[in-house]
Amino acid sequence: xxxxxxxxxxxxxxxxxxxxxSVAKFILLGFPNLxxxxxxxxxxxxxxxxxxxxxxxxxxxIVRTDQQLQTPMYFFLSNLSxxxxxxxxxxxxxxxxxxxxxxxxxxxxxxxVQSFFHFFLGITEFLILTVMSFDxxxxxxxxxxxxxIMTHQNCSLLVMxxxxxxxxxxxxxxxxxxxxxxxxxxxxNHFYCDIGPILKLACADTRTIELLGFLGxxxxxxxTLLFTVVSYFYIITTIVRIPSAGGxxxxxxxxxxxxxxxxxLYGAVVFMYLKPTxxxxxxxxxxxxxxxxxxxxxxxPFIYTIRNKEVKAALRKAVSK
Numbered sequence: 001x002x003x004x005x006x007x008x009x010x011x012x013x014x015x016x017x018x019x020x021x022s023v024a025k026f027i028l029l030g031f032p033n034l035x036x037x038x039x040x041x042x043x044x045x046x047x048x049x050x051x052x053x054x055x056x057x058x059x060x061x062i063v064r065t066d067q068q069l070q071t072p073m074y075f076f077l078s079n080l081s082x083x084x085x086x087x088x089x090x091x092x093x094x095x096x097x098x099x100x101x102x103x104x105x106x107x108x109x110x111x112x113v114q115s116f117f118h119f120f121l122g123i124t125e126f127l128i129l130t131v132m133s134f135d136x137x138x139x140x141x142x143x144x145x146x147x148x149i150m151t152h153q154n155c156s157l158l159v160m161x162x163x164x165x166x167x168x169x170x171x172x173x174x175x176x177x178x179x180x181x182x183x184x185x186x187x188x189n190h191f192y193c194d195i196g197p198i199l200k201l202a203c204a205d206t207r208t209i210e211l212l213g214f215l216g217x218x219x220x221x222x223x224t225l226l227f228t229v230v231s232y233f234y235i236i237t238t239i240v241r242i243p244s245a246g247g248x249x250x251x252x253x254x255x256x257x258x259x260x261x262x263x264x265l266y267g268a269v270v271f272m273y274l275k276p277t278x279x280x281x282x283x284x285x286x287x288x289x290x291x292x293x294x295x296x297x298x299x300x301p302f303i304y305t306i307r308n309k310e311v312k313a314a315l316r317k318a319v320s321k
Contacts, residue, residue, distance in 0.1 A: 023182035023201070025105045030098025030191045031286065037159045042099035044092055048294050049092045055301030056081035058315075066314040072150040073139070073254075074311075076132045079159050083128065086298035087121040090114055091293050093192045109183065123220055124166030129262055130224040131158045136255045137231040141238045162277040169220060172229065173212045180204050190286060225266055232259065257304045261296065268292045 034041065063069045094114065098104045106114070106236055138149050159281050177195075183203040195213060199206045205247040242248045268288060305311045 004229045023184075025107055025186060026198075026201070027187045027194075028094065028098055028104045028106060028191060029189050030095070030104060031114075031157065038099040042096055045064060045092065045099070045294065046096060048298055050090060052088050052294070053085055056085045058299065059301050059304065059311075062314045065184050066317065069314055070278060072135050072155045073132070075152075075155050076128060076135060076159065079193060080125070080128050080300065083121055083125055083304075086117070086302055087125065088293060088297045090117045090121065091192045093289075094294075098191050106193065111188075111198065112174070114175060114196055115177070115193040115198060116170060119195065120166050120170045123169050123216070124163055125265070126220055126224045127162035127166055129258070129265065131162055131225050132230040132258050133228040133262065134158075136258055137235055139254065140235045140251055141203070152276060163206065169216045173209055173216070176209045176212070180206060180209070191290070194289075202283070221269060228262055228266075253308075260303050262298055264296055264299065265292075268296075294305045 011203075031038075031041070059081040060078045063074045094104070094106060135150060135155075138146050142149065160195075177198070180202045181197075181204050182201055188194075188197045188201070199209065232255070239248050239251045242251060244254070269297050305315065
């Protein structure tokens, strides 16, 4: 992911009211520099998209049907898979169109809706992964209290809280964005409706929207990262104190998949948003956005199944039926 995060963009310039022409559609440029590879990219990305839907759908199915997977960890995992399906579906179909159609257009309202769901789901993913790190913390560091803390009711409240907070963070910005006029320019230099390129096309003062996006970013990303880092600090501290090597391996294996996914996600965020501006390249950012739109949702099912004996056993049981 990564424009899964709201960025603070430079303020757009005001345009004279006389020169304003209402914009009904936007044009998505996609990857014009890779035009000769468009058909190959279409097939490749379509294949990844189908794999992503199948892999995450399979995770949801086996968690719902296998009684041994009716635990908090897999409850959160199925929610993450559900989110990943919709996150990729928000972006990929329109991205695929940019490879087939020379002039890919998207209506104004459709563009704003796509932008809303992209950031809503992106923020919610950070929050769900944070909830999953709390679950691993309780399981490793407070094993005797795990069943009393991670009850079905508490797990449901944590997930509902993540989805609700993700919606609230983006809602106010989305409401303001609906009121912004767009005129004359209508070309978005991206393969989807990212908030930055959209605001550059606005013919009104967008500083309030930019500020809300910036505040949302610096609130959600550092806080969730800090919580996750602190959780894993205590987890690792607890694991190294386990006397037996087998016990340490077993404890670490329950966290390894989640740690891998978190590392990929936050690693992309650091690359996209914390590197020096002088070294930034929008084309490179687009490539990284593609990788994160496709790579993390695709890898999640594989990361959580390759190292997980319970999930592999459930898959074998499902196949043998």
